[in-house]
Amino acid sequence: MADMGAFREAVTAWAAGGPGGPARELAARLPVRTAVLLEGPSDVAAVSALAAGRGRDLAAEGVCVLAMGGAMSVGRFAHLLGPPGLGLRLTGLCDERERSYYARGLERASAAQQGFFVCAADLEDELIRALGVTRVEELVRAEGDLRALQTFLRQPAQRGRPSQQQLRRFLGTKKGRKIHYGRVLVEALDPDRTPAPLDSLLTSL
Numbered sequence: 316m317a318d319m320g321a322f323r324e325a326v327t328a329w330a331a332g333g334p335g336g337p338a339r340e341l342a343a344r345l346p347v348r349t350a351v352l353l354e355g356p357s358d359v360a361a362v363s364a365l366a367a368g369r370g371r372d373l374a375a376e377g378v379c380v381l382a383m384g385g386a387m388s389v390g391r392f393a394h395l396l397g398p399p400g401l402g403l404r405l406t407g408l409c410d411e412r413e414r415s416y417y418a419r420g421l422e423r424a425s426a427a428q429q430g431f432f433v434c435a436a437d438l439e440d441e442l443i444r445a446l447g448v449t450r451v452e453e454l455v456r457a458e459g460d461l462r463a464l465q466t467f468l469r470q471p472a473q474r475g476r477p478s479q480q481q482l483r484r485f486l487g488t489k490k491g492r493k494i495h496y497g498r499v500l501v502e503a504l505d506p507d508r509t510p511a512p513l514d515s516l517l518t519s520l
Contacts, residue, residue, distance in 0.1 A: 318345075318374065319345065319347070319373075319374035321341055322338065322341040322342060322345060322347060322379055323379055323381045325337040325338035325341055326350075326379070326381060326395065326396065327381070327384075329395055330383075330392055330395060335400070338395075338401070339401065342401050346377055347377050347378075347379050347401070347403060348378070348403060348404060349377060349378045349379070349403060349404045349405075349406060349520060350378075350379050350381065350396045350401075350403045350404070350405055350406075351373075351378060351379065351380040351381065351406055351407050351516070352381065352383055352393070352396075352405060352406070352407035352431075353380065353381065353382050353383065353407055354382065354383060354385060354386050354408070354409070354410070354413075355383075355384070355385070355493070356382045356493075356497075357438070357439070357486075357493035357496070358382065358497065359380050359381065359497075360497035360498045360501075361442070361497040361498065361500070362380050362513070362516065362517070363380060363498070364497070364498040364501040364502055365501050365504075365509065365514075365517055366517060368501070368502060369517065371517070371520075373520065376520070378520055379403075386409060386410065386413035386417065387416055389407075389409075389416055389417050389420040389421070390416075390419065390420030390421075390423055391420075393405055393420050393423075393424035394420075394423070394424045397421075397424040397425070398424060398425045398426060399424055404430070405421070405431075406430035406431060406516060406519055407430070407431050407432075407516070408431070408432055408433075408434060408438060408512055408513070408516055409432075409433055409434070410433070410434050410435075410436065410437045411433055411436070412436075414433060417431055430519060432511075432512035432513075432515045432516050432519075434510070437483075438497070438510070438512070438513065439486050439496070439497075439500075440479070440483050441512060441513065442497075442500040442501065442504070442510060442513075443479050443482050443483055444510070445509065445510050446503060446504065446508070448478045448479055450503065451482050451500065452464070452482070454499055454500065455482075455485075458496075458499060463485075464482075464485055467485050467488060468481060468485075501513075
């Protein structure tokens with residue numbers, strides 16, 4: 316049976332230059348109504364964790380959450396999935412510094428920009444601020460990464476930097492760590508402390 320994972324893979328292959336037929340066929344069979352465009356897999360992990368925590372099955376609702384492999388790919392994905400392509404509703408998250416990429420890409424695809432929610436720096440920064448440095452450090456310890464964090468903090472480049480920036484940088488120092496903590500940080504949130512961009516995104520779906 317076709318599933319949303321197969322559609323996600325078909326879209327990714329299509330965006331990389333492959334044929335669009337498989338994605339079109341799967342979109343009709345599932346059916347898919349909305350595509351959530353996110354920069355990377357850590358954002359996907361966070362959105363998926365929040366949805367699960369709120370009892371939502373996005374795939375069953377016809378929502379495909381996918382990583383584009385970078386903000387500069389938004390134009391390509393918007394063209395394939397938005398009005399010129401599959402005609403899906405588009406939404407997602409973007410970082411403030413990359414808002415212009417999204418604006419141009421969505422405009423060229425004749426897609427609405429209102430459905431995209433802006434993080435001040437990035438989603439990790441939003442989550443660290445929502446939880447607080449002390450709580451994030453507790454989670455790092457609970458996940459068995461305290462020694463790695465301590466080693467990282469002894470690096471000369473980290474001296475004098477704000478703790479929040481240090482933690483944000485630490486999450487990106489090892490492959491897979493941002494993805495792992497995308498889920499861990501979201502699952503640790505109090506319901507009323509969900510960062511506004513993330514909460515607004517899920518509420519809009």
